[in-house]
Amino acid sequence: MKGIIATIILLTGSVVTAFLLPHLKTPIILALSYGLAALGISVLMRAGQVSFGHAMYVCLAAYSVAFIAKAYPGIDGLVLIVCGVAISTIAGAIIGIFVSKYREIFFGMLNLAISMVLFAVIGKYYNITGGSDGMMISRPSFIGFELERDGFETLLLITTTVSILLVTYFIERFFNSPAGKFLCAIKTNETRLEYIGVSARFVFWKGYVISSSLCGLAGAIFALVQGLVTPEMGYWLKSGELVFISLLGGVAHSFGAIIGAMAFEFLKMYAAILMTDYWHMILGSTLILIIYFAPGGISGWLKNKKYI
Amino acid sequence: MSDLLKTTNLNLSFGSIVVADNIDFSLKEGERLAVIGQNGAGKTTFINICTGLIRPDSGNIYFADEDITKKSARAIVKMGMVRSFQLPQVYSEHTVRECIELSLAARDNKTSLFKSLSSCVDQKEVYEVLTSIQLLDRSDVLAGSLPEGHKKLLDIAMALVLRPRLLIMDEPTSGVSSQEKHEIMRILMGVLDKYKVTSIFVEHDIDIVSQYATRVAAWISGAIAADGAPDMVLNDPVIQEQVLGQSFSRTEPNMNTVKLVKGVS
Amino acid sequence: MNSGILTLALLDGVSYAGMLFIVSLGLTFIFGVTNILNVAHGSLYACGGYATASIGLWLMGNDGGIINSIFSIIAGTLLVGVIVGLILEYLLRFFEKKPPILQLIITFAFFMILEDVQRLIWGTSPYFVSTIVGEMGNVEVLGVFYTNYQLIVLPGAAVIIYFILNWFLKHSLLGKKIVAVTHNKEVAVGMGVDAKKIKKITFIIGGLLGAFGGALASPTTSMVPGISADIIVLSFAVVATAGLGQVTGALIAALIIGIFRSLSIYLYPELEVVIPYVIMGTVLLFKPQGLFTVEKARRI
Numbered sequence: 108m109k110g111i112i113a114t115i116i117l118l119t120g121s122v123v124t125a126f127l128l129p130h131l132k133t134p135i136i137l138a139l140s141y142g143l144a145a146l147g148i149s150v151l152m153r154a155g156q157v158s159f160g161h162a163m164y165v166c167l168a169a170y171s172v173a174f175i176a177k178a179y180p181g182i183d184g185l186v187l188i189v190c191g192v193a194i195s196t197i198a199g200a201i202i203g204i205f206v207s208k209y210r211e212i213f214f215g216m217l218n219l220a221i222s223m224v225l226f227a228v229i230g231k232y233y234n235i236t237g238g239s240d241g242m243m244i245s246r247p248s249f250i251g252f253e254l255e256r257d258g259f260e261t262l263l264l265i266t267t268t269v270s271i272l273l274v275t276y277f278i279e280r281f282f283n284s285p286a287g288k289f290l291c292a293i294k295t296n297e298t299r300l301e302y303i304g305v306s307a308r309f310v311f312w313k314g315y316v317i318s319s320s321l322c323g324l325a326g327a328i329f330a331l332v333q334g335l336v337t338p339e340m341g342y343w344l345k346s347g348e349l350v351f352i353s354l355l356g357g358v359a360h361s362f363g364a365i366i367g368a369m370a371f372e373f374l375k376m377y378a379a380i381l382m383t384d385y386w387h388m389i390l391g392s393t394l395i396l397i398i399y400f401a402p403g404g405i406s407g408w409l410k411n412k413k414y415i
Numbered sequence: 416m417s418d419l420l421k422t423t424n425l426n427l428s429f430g431s432i433v434v435a436d437n438i439d440f441s442l443k444e445g446e447r448l449a450v451i452g453q454n455g456a457g458k459t460t461f462i463n464i465c466t467g468l469i470r471p472d473s474g475n476i477y478f479a480d481e482d483i484t485k486k487s488a489r490a491i492v493k494m495g496m497v498r499s500f501q502l503p504q505v506y507s508e509h510t511v512r513e514c515i516e517l518s519l520a521a522r523d524n525k526t527s528l529f530k531s532l533s534s535c536v537d538q539k540e541v542y543e544v545l546t547s548i549q550l551l552d553r554s555d556v557l558a559g560s561l562p563e564g565h566k567k568l569l570d571i572a573m574a575l576v577l578r579p580r581l582l583i584m585d586e587p588t589s590g591v592s593s594q595e596k597h598e599i600m601r602i603l604m605g606v607l608d609k610y611k612v613t614s615i616f617v618e619h620d621i622d623i624v625s626q627y628a629t630r631v632a633a634w635i636s637g638a639i640a641a642d643g644a645p646d647m648v649l650n651d652p653v654i655q656e657q658v659l660g661q662s663f664s665r666t667e668p669n670m671n672t673v674k675l676v677k678g679v680s
Numbered sequence: 681m682n683s684g685i686l687t688l689a690l691l692d693g694v695s696y697a698g699m700l701f702i703v704s705l706g707l708t709f710i711f712g713v714t715n716i717l718n719v720a721h722g723s724l725y726a727c728g729g730y731a732t733a734s735i736g737l738w739l740m741g742n743d744g745g746i747i748n749s750i751f752s753i754i755a756g757t758l759l760v761g762v763i764v765g766l767i768l769e770y771l772l773r774f775f776e777k778k779p780p781i782l783q784l785i786i787t788f789a790f791f792m793i794l795e796d797v798q799r800l801i802w803g804t805s806p807y808f809v810s811t812i813v814g815e816m817g818n819v820e821v822l823g824v825f826y827t828n829y830q831l832i833v834l835p836g837a838a839v840i841i842y843f844i845l846n847w848f849l850k851h852s853l854l855g856k857k858i859v860a861v862t863h864n865k866e867v868a869v870g871m872g873v874d875a876k877k878i879k880k881i882t883f884i885i886g887g888l889l890g891a892f893g894g895a896l897a898s899p900t901t902s903m904v905p906g907i908s909a910d911i912i913v914l915s916f917a918v919v920a921t922a923g924l925g926q927v928t929g930a931l932i933a934a935l936i937i938g939i940f941r942s943l944s945i946y947l948y949p950e951l952e953v954v955i956p957y958v959i960m961g962t963v964l965l966f967k968p969q970g971l972f973t974v975e976k977a978r979r980i
C-alpha cells in the first residue's frame with residue numbers, strides 16, 4: 108500500500124513539474140515510459156533472469172505504431188498504443204515459447220541475439236523501414252481530440268500517468284498472486300517447482316509475456332511523444348539501459364522501476380549536456396557502484412527503511 | 416492387487432560406475448518401505464530414475480500400471496508420485512508459509528495472476544500443516560534461513576500436501592539429532608496413515624527402520640541385495656556384513672543409541 | 681553459383697573462423713574456469729585491434745615491413761590483454777559472492793566504460809593498417825587469388841593456439857591446476873592450489889586471446905566504434921553453440937559459423953548478420969546446453 112502511495116506521490120510530482128516547467132514535459136513522458144519498460148525487466152528479474160534484448164519489444168511496438176499510423180492516416184493515438192502493445196505482446200508470446208526454456212546467461216544472450224537480428228533487419232530493409240533514418244509519425248488525434256503539440260503532450264502525459272498507476276497496481280497484485288510467487292520461485296528452486304507439479308517454463312513464459320507487453324506499452328508511448336522511430340530504440344545499448352534502470356530502481360516494488368527511470372533520464376539529460384563523451388562511462392561506473400553499495404536499488408533501500 | 420510402483424530391468428551407469436544394475440522392483444499400495452544401503456549404493460539414483468529426474472539406460476518404470484519411463488517429473492507428480500530430497504529443496508527466498516501455500520496452489524491448480532496467493536488457498540489447511548511440522552511460529556521466516564532439520568521437514572511437507580498416492584523420502588531424518596528423529600518419524604507416519612499414503616524412505620538408522628518400515632530393501636552397488644520383511648533383511652548375514660557393517664548386531668547392548676550404517680559421512 | 685565464388689567464400693569462412701575461434705576461446709576459457717561470462721571480452725578484441733593498428737601506424741612512419749607488423753600485433757596483444765585482463769579481474773574481485781548474472785552485468789558495465797575509453801583514445805574514424813597483408817602477397821588456390829595472410833596466418837594461428845592451450849591444460853603444472861579449479865574449486869584449494877592466482881592467470885590468458893583476435897583481425901577489418909558489441913555477440917554465438925567451456929567444441933562451432941557466415945555474404949548478403957544467431961538458435965533448440973556439453977554432476 109505504501110508503495111502505491113509512493114507511486115502516486117511520484118507521479119503527481121512529475122505531472123506538476125511538467126506543468127510548471129513545460130520544457131520538461133517531453134523528458135518526463137519519456138522517463139515515465141522508460142519506467143514502464145524497466146518494469147518489464149523487473150518482472151523477469153524477480154525470476155532471477157536478466158534479458159539483454161528487451162529493447163526489441165520497445166522498438167517493435169514503436170515501429171508497429173509508425174507503420175499503422177502510416178497505413179491508416181487519421182487513426183486515433185490511443186488505438187495506436189493498443190495496437191503497439193498487442194503486437195509486442197504477441198511477439199513476446201511467440202519468442203517466449205522459445206526463450207522460456209533458457210536461464211541466466213543463455214536467456215540473457217539469446218534475447219540479445221534476437222534483438223540484434225531485429226535491429227539488423229530494420230536497418231537493412233531501408234525502403235520499408237527508412238533504415239537508420241527511421242520513420243516519422245505525424246501527430247494523430249488522441250481519444251478523439253485533434254490537438255496542437257502542447258495539448259497532445261498533456262493528454263499523453265495524463266494517459267501515461269494513468270497507465271503507470273494501473274500497471275503498478277496490477278503488477279503488485281501479480282507479484283502477490285500464485286503465478287507471481289511461482290515466478291519468484293524460479294530464481295531459487297526450479298527443480299522443486301517441477302516436483303510440485305508446476306511447469307517452470309510455463310510460469311516463466313507468462314512472466315516473459317507480461318514483460319514484453321510492458322516494453323511494448325513503453326515503445327508505443329515513446330513513438331507518439333517523439334513522433335519519430337529509429338532502429339536505435341532496439342539497439343543493445345537501449346536494452347542495457349533498461350537493465351540499468353531496473354537495477355537502479357530495484358525490484359522490491361514496481362515503484363522502483365519508475366523512480367529509477369526518472370533518476371536515469373535526468374542523469375542522462377544533464378550528463379548529455381555537460382559531458383556527452385563520457386556518458387557510457389558514467390553509466391557503467393554508476394552501475395558498478397549500485398551493485399556494490401545498494402544491490403537492492405532505490406526501492407530495496409526504501410523498503411529496508413520501511414518507507415514503502 | 417496390482418503394484419503401485421514397478422520397475423523392470425532398470426539399468427543405468429555413469430561411465431564405468433554401474434548405479435542401477437538390472438533392478439526389478441515392485442511396491443504395493445499401503446506398504447511402507449525402508450531403503451537401506453551404504454553411501455554411493457545408488458539409492459538416490461533409484462529415486463531419481465523413478466521420479467523422472469534422470470532417464471535409465473534401459474528398463475521400464477510403471478506407476479499404477481502406467482508406463483512412466485518417458486514421462487516428465489511434473490507429469491509423474493501429477494499422477495500422484497511425489498518426493499522429498501536428500502538435500503532439502505525449498506524456495507529459499509519465500510517464507511515458510513509461502514512454501515506450503517505454493518504447494519497447495521499447485522495441487523489445486525490455482526494459477527491466478529491477480530488474486531493473492533494467501534487468499535487462493537485454504538488457510539486452515541496451511542495452519543494445520545504448519546502446526547504438524549511445528550513451524551507455525553517460524554512461518555514468516557525465509558525458508559532459506561531455516562536450520563537444516565527444519566528445511567527437511569518443510570521439504571517433506573511441501574511434497575506431502577500434494578496428497579500423493581506414493582511419497583518417496585530421501586533420508587528424511589539425516590542431519591537431525593537422534594532424539595528428534597523418532598519425533599519426526601512419528602509425526603510423518605501419523606500423517607501418512609491418515610491420508611493412506613504409500614511410502615518409501617531411505618534411512619540409515621536401523622532403529623528407525625525396524626520400528627517404522629513394513630518392508631526393507633537393501634541396496635548394494637546399484638542392485639537390490641535383499642528385499643523383504645524387516646526382521647528377515649536386517650538379520651541376513653550378507654546384509655549385516657555389507658550394508659550394516661560387521662560390528663552391527665541386533666543384540667548389542669547399546670542397541671538404543673543411534674547406529675549409523677557404515678560409510679555415512 | 682560458380683566454383684570461384686564458392687572457393688572464395690570457403691576461404692573467407694575458414695580465415696574468419698580462425699579469428700573467431702581465438703576470440704571465442706578466450707571467452708569460453710574465462711567462463712569455464714570462473715563461471716563468468718565476460719561481456720567486456722568484445723572490448724578486449726576492439727582494444728587489441730586498435731592498439732595494434734596504432735602501433736603499426738606509429739612504426740610505419742619509419743619503415744613498413746613484416747617485422748614491424750608482427751611486432752605491432754604482438755605488442756598490441758600483450759599490452760591490451762595483460763592490462764585490461766588484470767583490471768577486469770581486480771574489479772570482479774569485489775563481486776565474487778554475487779550471482780553469476782550480476783557479475784555478468786559488472787563486465788557489461790566495464791564494457792560500457794571501455795566503449796568511451798576507446799572513443800577518447802582512438803576517436804570515431806576507422807582504423808585500418810593492412811601493410812602485412814600486402815607484404816605477404818597472394819597465392820592462387822583453385823583458380824582464385826587469395827592473400828597469404830588470410831589463408832595461412834589466421835587459420836594457422838588458430839590451430840597453433842588450439843594445440844598450445846590443450847597441451848598447456850593437460851601437461852603443464854599450471855594448466856593442471858587450472859583444470860582442477862574448473863572441476864572443483866573447493867577440492868583444488870584444499871589441495872593447496874592458490875585459486876586467486878589461478879583466477880588472475882585465467883583473466884590474463886583470456887584477455888590475451890581476446891586481444892590477439894583483435895590484433896590479428898586489424899589488418900583485414902577496420903576497427904570502428906560498435907565493433908566490440910558485434911564481436912561479443914558473435915563469439916557468444918560460437919561459445920553457446922559449442923557449449924560453454926568447450927575448447928574443441930568452440931573450434932568446430934567457429935568453423936561452422938565462420939563458413940556459413942561468409943557463404944551468406946556471397947550468396948545472401950542481407951542474411952549475414954542473422955546467420956550466427958540462426959545457427960545458435962537451431963542448435964540450442966535441440967541441445968539447450970550446446971553441441972558438446974557433457975552433463976553436469978547432479979546437485980540434489
Ligand SMILES: Nc1ncnc2c1ncn2[C@@H]1O[C@H](COP(=O)(O)OP(=O)(O)O)[C@@H](O)[C@H]1O
Pocket residue numbers: 429432434452453454455456457458459460461976977978
Ligand atoms: N550425475 C552423476 N554423474 C556421475 N556419477 C553420479 C551421478 N549421480 C550419482 N553418481 C554416482 O552414482 C553413485 C550412486 O550415487 P547415489 O545414488 O547418490 O547413492 P546413494 O544415494 O545410495 O548414496 C555414486 O557413486 C555417485 O557418485
Ligand SMILES: [Mg+2]
Pocket residue numbers: 455458459460501585
Ligand atoms: Mg543418497
